[in-house]
Amino acid sequence: MSKTLRINGKTHEVDLPDDVPLLWVLRDEIGLTGTKFGCGVTACGACTVQVDGEAMRSCQLSLGDVEGEVTTIEGLGSPDNMAKIQQAWVAHQVAQCGYCQSGQIMQAASLLAENPSPSDADIDEAMQGNLCRCGTYPRIRAAIHSAAKMMQEA
Amino acid sequence: MASLKKIARRSFLVGSAAILGGVAFGTYKYHQPAPNPLEPGEGKAVLNPFVFVDQSGVTLIAPRAEMGQGVRSSWAALIAEELDVDPAQVNVIHGPAAKAYYNSAMMAEALPGRGYNASDFQHSLGQIVGNFSKFLDLQVTGGSSSMKDGFTRMRLAGASARETLKEAAAQRLGVARALLETENGYVLAPGDVKLSYAELATEAAALEPQEPELRPAAQWKYIGKPVPRIDMTAKVTGTAGFGVDTRIEGMKFAAIKQNPHFGAGMRGFDASTAKDMAGVEQILDLGDAVAVVGSNTWLAQQAVEAIEVDWEPATYPKTTDAIFAEIEAAFDGSANSTMRDDGDVDSLPDGAELIEAEYRLPYLAHATMEPMNATALYTGDALEIWAPNQGPTVVQKAAAALTGLDTEAVTVNTTFLGGGFGRRIEVDYTNRAVQIAQQLKGTPVQLTWSREEDMRHDYYRPGAIGRYRAAVKDGKAVMVHGKIAAQSTTQEGAGRMLGLPMSGPDKGHVDAAFNQPLAIPNFRVEGYIAKPMIPVGFWRSVAASFNGFFSDSIIDEMAHKAGRDPLEFRLELARAEWEPAAKVLETVRDMSGWTGTTPAGIGRGVALAYSFGTPVAQVIEVADRDGDIAITKAWIAADLGLVVDPQNTEAQLFSGLAYGLSAACFGEITFDNGAVEQENFPDYDAMRMPSMPSVEVAVLQQQKHMGGAGEPGTPPAAPALTNALFDLTGKRARELPLNKQFSLL
Numbered sequence: 049m050s051k052t053l054r055i056n057g058k059t060h061e062v063d064l065p066d067d068v069p070l071l072w073v074l075r076d077e078i079g080l081t082g083t084k085f086g087c088g089v090t091a092c093g094a095c096t097v098q099v100d101g102e103a104m105r106s107c108q109l110s111l112g113d114v115e116g117e118v119t120t121i122e123g124l125g126s127p128d129n130m131a132k133i134q135q136a137w138v139a140h141q142v143a144q145c146g147y148c149q150s151g152q153i154m155q156a157a158s159l160l161a162e163n164p165s166p167s168d169a170d171i172d173e174a175m176q177g178n179l180c181r182c183g184t185y186p187r188i189r190a191a192i193h194s195a196a197k198m199m200q201e202a
Numbered sequence: 203m204a205s206l207k208k209i210a211r212r213s214f215l216v217g218s219a220a221i222l223g224g225v226a227f228g229t230y231k232y233h234q235p236a237p238n239p240l241e242p243g244e245g246k247a248v249l250n251p252f253v254f255v256d257q258s259g260v261t262l263i264a265p266r267a268e269m270g271q272g273v274r275s276s277w278a279a280l281i282a283e284e285l286d287v288d289p290a291q292v293n294v295i296h297g298p299a300a301k302a303y304y305n306s307a308m309m310a311e312a313l314p315g316r317g318y319n320a321s322d323f324q325h326s327l328g329q330i331v332g333n334f335s336k337f338l339d340l341q342v343t344g345g346s347s348s349m350k351d352g353f354t355r356m357r358l359a360g361a362s363a364r365e366t367l368k369e370a371a372a373q374r375l376g377v378a379r380a381l382l383e384t385e386n387g388y389v390l391a392p393g394d395v396k397l398s399y400a401e402l403a404t405e406a407a408a409l410e411p412q413e414p415e416l417r418p419a420a421q422w423k424y425i426g427k428p429v430p431r432i433d434m435t436a437k438v439t440g441t442a443g444f445g446v447d448t449r450i451e452g453m454k455f456a457a458i459k460q461n462p463h464f465g466a467g468m469r470g471f472d473a474s475t476a477k478d479m480a481g482v483e484q485i486l487d488l489g490d491a492v493a494v495v496g497s498n499t500w501l502a503q504q505a506v507e508a509i510e511v512d513w514e515p516a517t518y519p520k521t522t523d524a525i526f527a528e529i530e531a532a533f534d535g536s537a538n539s540t541m542r543d544d545g546d547v548d549s550l551p552d553g554a555e556l557i558e559a560e561y562r563l564p565y566l567a568h569a570t571m572e573p574m575n576a577t578a579l580y581t582g583d584a585l586e587i588w589a590p591n592q593g594p595t596v597v598q599k600a601a602a603a604l605t606g607l608d609t610e611a612v613t614v615n616t617t618f619l620g621g622g623f624g625r626r627i628e629v630d631y632t633n634r635a636v637q638i639a640q641q642l643k644g645t646p647v648q649l650t651w652s653r654e655e656d657m658r659h660d661y662y663r664p665g666a667i668g669r670y671r672a673a674v675k676d677g678k679a680v681m682v683h684g685k686i687a688a689q690s691t692t693q694e695g696a697g698r699m700l701g702l703p704m705s706g707p708d709k710g711h712v713d714a715a716f717n718q719p720l721a722i723p724n725f726r727v728e729g730y731i732a733k734p735m736i737p738v739g740f741w742r743s744v745a746a747s748f749n750g751f752f753s754d755s756i757i758d759e760m761a762h763k764a765g766r767d768p769l770e771f772r773l774e775l776a777r778a779e780w781e782p783a784a785k786v787l788e789t790v791r792d793m794s795g796w797t798g799t800t801p802a803g804i805g806r807g808v809a810l811a812y813s814f815g816t817p818v819a820q821v822i823e824v825a826d827r828d829g830d831i832a833i834t835k836a837w838i839a840a841d842l843g844l845v846v847d848p849q850n851t852e853a854q855l856f857s858g859l860a861y862g863l864s865a866a867c868f869g870e871i872t873f874d875n876g877a878v879e880q881e882n883f884p885d886y887d888a889m890r891m892p893s894m895p896s897v898e899v900a901v902l903q904q905q906k907h908m909g910g911a912g913e914p915g916t917p918p919a920a921p922a923l924t925n926a927l928f929d930l931t932g933k934r935a936r937e938l939p940l941n942k943q944f945s946l947l
Contacts, residue, residue, distance in 0.1 A: 064481075064498065065480045065481075065501075068498065068500055068501065069500060071500075072498055072499055072500035072501075075446075075499070076455055076497070076498045076499055076500070077498065079449060080440075081440070081443075081446070081447040081449070082439070082440020082441065083440070084444075084446070084571075084572070084620070085446060085499070085573065085650065086571055086572075086573070086653065086883075087653045087882050087883050088503075088652060088653055088882075089653070089882055089883075089884065091882060091883035091884050092571070092883050094571060120440065121439065121440035122439070122440050122441075124439075125439060126439060126441075127435045127436065127439050127441055130435070130438070130439060134438045134439060137434075137438040138430070138434050138435060138438060141428075141430065141431060141434060141849055141850075141853070142434075142438070143270075143431075143433070143434055143437035143438060144270030144271065144272070144853060144857055145269050145270030145570075145571065145572075145618070145619060145620050145621045145622070146270070146433065146436075146437030146438075146442055146444075146618065146620070147444060147570075147571040147572045147620030147621060148571050149437055149438055150440045153438060171891065172891050172892035173892075175890075175891040176890050176891050176892050177890075178890075178891070179571070179883060179888055179890060180571070181569060181570060181571050181621050181623070181861070181864070181888060182270045182571075182621065182857045182860070182861075183856060183857045183859065183860020183861060183863075183864075183889060183894065184853070184857070185860070185889070185890075185891050185894040186856060186894070186896065186897050187853070188891070189891070
C-alpha cells in the first residue's frame with residue numbers, strides 16, 4: 049500500500065494502510081512533528097495543514113484520500129526564514145503554551161491567501177474551528193490583521 | 203524579628219564551583235546545600251547552579267515548567283538583569299530534576315493569614331517556611347509562584363557571577379575590579395580591553411564567589427519591561443519540542459485504555475481482534491489497564507479500542523446526583539475550618555434584609571491542548587523519562603518507587619508543556635509510560651493518550667456547593683456567612699504529591715472566600731470537606747475557581763438587594779479593608795466607562811477576587827443579539843506589586859479570564875455508572891475566536907508584595923459574566939455552566 053506524497057516540496061514514499069490519517073503519517077512516519085494531535089475528531093484544529101493551499105484537518109484526512117501538495121507549518125517558514133504571518137505572530141507575542149499555534153497559523157495563512165484583508169467577522173468565521181485553551185485569541189486576531197498589512201505592503 | 207529577617211536574607215547565600223572548562227554560579231539555600239544535580243566533574247561540587255559559563259559561552263538554567271506563562275523567559279531575565287547578558291543571546295535550558303531547584307514560594311502560600319494584610323514579618327517567615335519545601339523535593343511549577351520564588355535568588359545568582367567574572371578579569375589585567383564594567387557577556391576594562399565571560403570562566407572558578415549588592419530598580423534593563431519570549435520563534439515555526447514531539451532512535455508508539463471507573467481494577471480482557479490489526483506489535487497487561495505498542499500512535503489507538511475489557515465497577519457514588527448528595531452531606535458534619543469569623547453571624551441585625559443563596563459548580567477537566575503523554579526508556583538499571591511535566595522531582599520519585607530503582611537512576615527530561623493548568627503536576631501519565639517501558643526493556647516508548655482517555659481520566663476540579671446567608675441594611679453590607687463543601691484538593695492532591703497524609707484546617711479549600719479584602723462587620727466562612735470520591739486535583743486557581751464565584755455572586759446579590767450600584771458597593775467594602783483592592787475596582791471602572799446604567803440590550807457585570815497574592819477586578823459586557831447573548835467586551839485590572847514582564851503578565855491575565863469563561867459557559871464533567879460522560883471537545887467545549895470578548899488589561903504595581911499572575915485572572919471571570927447576565931436578563935445564575943441556561947453565541 050505504498051503511496052507517494054508531496055509535502056513541503058519534497059516527495060515521500062509511505063507504506064501504511066490507507067485509513068491512517070495524514071496527521072499520524074506526518075508525525076510518526078515522516079517525523080514532521082510541528083503538526084499537532086489535539087482531539088482526533090476535527091474539533092480543535094491543532095492538526096491543521098494545507099492541501100493545495102486549503103486548510104484541512106489532518107486528523108480526519110485519510111492517507112488514501114490525500115490528493116495534492118501538502119504544506120505543514122515546517123513548510124511555511126523556518127526559524128531563520130519565517131513567513132510574514134509567523135513574523136506577525138512573533139511581533140504580537142501570540143503564543144503561550146504554543147501547542148495549538150501551528151494549526152492556528154496554517155488556518156490563518158489559508159484565510160489570508162483567499163482574503164487579503166479580512167474583517168473581524170471574516171476572522172471569526174475562519175478561525176472558529178481552532179481551539180486555544182490559553183485563550184490567545186485577542187493576539188491571534190491582532191496578528192492576522194498585522195500579517196494582512198505586511199503581505200499587502202510586500 | 204530582626205534576626206528572622208537576617209535568616210531570610212542569609213538563606214540566599216551565593217556560591218560557585220569549577221566545572222569542566224568553566225564555572226557554575228548559583229545560590230545556596232538555608233544552610234545545607236542540596237546535592238549537585240549536574241555532576242560537573244569528579245571531585246567537584248556545585249550548589250544549585252543557575253548560571254554556567256564555559257568556553258562555549260553562557261547557559262542559564264530556568265528549572266520551571268514552560269506551560270505558556272513565559273516562565274523560561276522571565277526567569278532568564280532575572281538572571282540576565284544582573285549578569286549583563288541578553289537573554290535572547292544566551293542558551294536557556296530547563297535543567298534536570300533536582301532538589302536544588304526547589305520552589306521556595308509555593309509553601310509560603312500555605313501559611314495562615316489572609317495574605318493581603320500580611321506584615322513584613324509574615325513575609326520573612328514565609329520565605330523561611332518556603333525553604334522547607336526542599337526537604338519535600340518540591341521542584342514544582344504551580345501556585346502562581348515562579349516570580350516570587352526566583353525574584354531575589356536569580357538576581358543574586360546573576361550578580362555573583364558577574365562580580366566574580368569581573369574579579370577574574372581584574373586579577374588577569376592587574377586593575378581594580380571597581381574600574382571594570384560589564385556589557386552583553388563581556389567584561390570591559392579601561393583602554394578598550396574586552397574580555398568575554400567564556401574566556402574568564404576557568405579563572406573565575408578558582409575564586410571565592412563575590413556577594414554583591416543587587417542593583418536598584420532604577421537601573422533595571424529587563425525587569426519591568428516587555429522582553430520578547432525566547433520560545434516564541436520555536437512555537438510559531440513548529441520547532442518547539444513538546445512531550446509528544448520526543449523522538450528517540452528506535453522508539454515505539456503506544457496507546458492505552460484505562461478503567462473508566464476510577465481506582466477500580468480489571469477482571470480480564472480479550473485482545474483477539476486487536477492482536478492481528480495493522481501496526482500492532484505488542485499487547486500489554488498493565489494490571490488495571492491495557493496498552494498496545496506498535497509502529498504508529500493511531501494504529502495503536504485503533505487496536506486498543508478494539509480490545510474488550512471487563513472492568514471492575516466503581517466503588518463510589520455512580521451518578522452526578524449521588525456524588526452531589528455526598529458533597530451536600532458534608533454540611534451535616536463539623537466544619538473543617540473557620541478561617542474568618544468576624545462579628546456575629548448567628549443573629550440578624552435589627553432591620554436587616556436577609557438573602558439566602560445556594561450555588562453549585564460542577565467538576566471540571568483541565569483539557570490541556572496537548573493530551574497526556576510521556577516517553578520512557580527502561581534498561582533494567584536505569585530509567586529515562588521525557589515528559590511535559592510540572593514537577594520533575596515528583597515524577598522522578600514516583601518512577602523510582604514504581605520500578606524499585608534509586609532516584610539517582612531516574613533521569614527526567616522536561617519538554618515544553620502543551621498547557622498545564624495544574625494537570626501536569628500529577629504523575630499518572632508518566633507512571634503509565636514507565637509501566638509500559640518496563641515491559642519493553644531497552645526500547646524507548648512513547649505513550650500518548652487519546653483525547654477521550656484524557657477527558658475521562660483527569661484529576662478534576664472538585665464539584666462544589668456554596669451556601670450563603672447574607673444581610674444588607676440601609677444600603678450597606680452587614681453580614682456574610684458562607685459555608686463551602688467540596689472534596690479537598692489540598693488533602694487529596696497535595697497528599698498524593700507529597701506522599702503524606704494531610705490534615706488540619708485546610709486553607710486552600712476556602713481560598714478566595716475567607717480572605718476577600720472586604721470590610722463586612724459580621725463575616726464568617728466555614729469549609730466543609732466531602733469524602734474522596736472522584737480524583738480531584740489542582741485546576742487553574744484551585745479552590746479560588748469556585749470560591750471566587752460564590753463570594754462575588756453573593757456580594758452582587760447583596761448590592762442589588764440593597765439597591766446599590768454593584769461596583770460602588772464593592773468599592774466601599776474594599777476601600778475600608780485594603781486599598782489595592784479598591785484601586786483595581788476604580789481602574790476597571792474608569793477603563794470600562796462604568797456608569798451604573800447600560801442601554802437596552804446591553805448588560806454589564808463586575809467582579810472582584812483576591813487570590814495568589816493578587817487582587818483582580820473584571821468588568822464584562824454582554825449584548826442581546828436577537829435573543830442570543832454575545833460576550834462582547836472585558837476589562838481587567840490587577841495589582842501585582844512588582845511585575846517582571848508586563849506584556850507576559852497581560853497575557854496571563856486575559857488567559858486566566860478565557861479559562862474561567864470557558865468553564866463558566868461550557869465546562870461540566872458529569873458522571874453516570876461511575877464514569878465520566880464527556881469524551882472530547884464537542885461535549886467539553888471552550889471559548890473560541892467568535893465567543894471570546896475583546897479584552898483590555900491594566901497591570902498595576904502599587905501593593906507592597908509581589909502577587910502571582912497565572913491564576914488570579916480566573917476566579918473573577920465567571921461571576922463577572924453571571925453578574926452581567928443578571929444585569930441583561932434579570933436572571934441570576936447560581937449554577938454553571940451557562941450554556942444550559944442561556945442561549946450563548
